[in-house]
Amino acid sequence: MSHSTHDRLVYMANQIGKFFQSQGGERAVSGIAEHIKKFWDPRMLKTIYAHHDSGGAGLDPDVKEAIGRLKDAAIAKEKA
Numbered sequence: 001m002s003h004s005t006h007d008r009l010v011y012m013a014n015q016i017g018k019f020f021q022s023q024g025g026e027r028a029v030s031g032i033a034e035h036i037k038k039f040w041d042p043r044m045l046k047t048i049y050a051h052h053d054s055g056g057a058g059l060d061p062d063v064k065e066a067i068g069r070l071k072d073a074a075i076a077k078e079k080a
Contacts, residue, residue: 009048010058017063032066045070 013036020031036045040074049071051057 005047006051007058009044010051013048013067014058014060017060018065021062028062028071029066032063033070036066037070040079045074049074 011059015058016035017028017032020028022033023031023055040048048067051066052064052071056067059067
């Protein structure tokens with residue numbers, strides 16, 4: 001995927017993060033993760049996971065945490 005696709009996904013993820021920000025801390029991270037899990041297709045997830053693995057530049061902290069949790073859960077599910 002192109003660099004602009006990464007930028008777009010980072011922007012979208014951060015917008016989701018801004019929506020959940022008012023819930024604060026753990027509730028915000030859980031809400032972000034659940035929203036991304038429900039509404040993002042596998043290609044989008046694969047791309048944002050790769051971006052996260054390469055340092056997650058531009059991702060807000062709660063968003064970065066949520067994506068890391070989703071990625072870890074996906075890996076655990078594959079191994080199960």
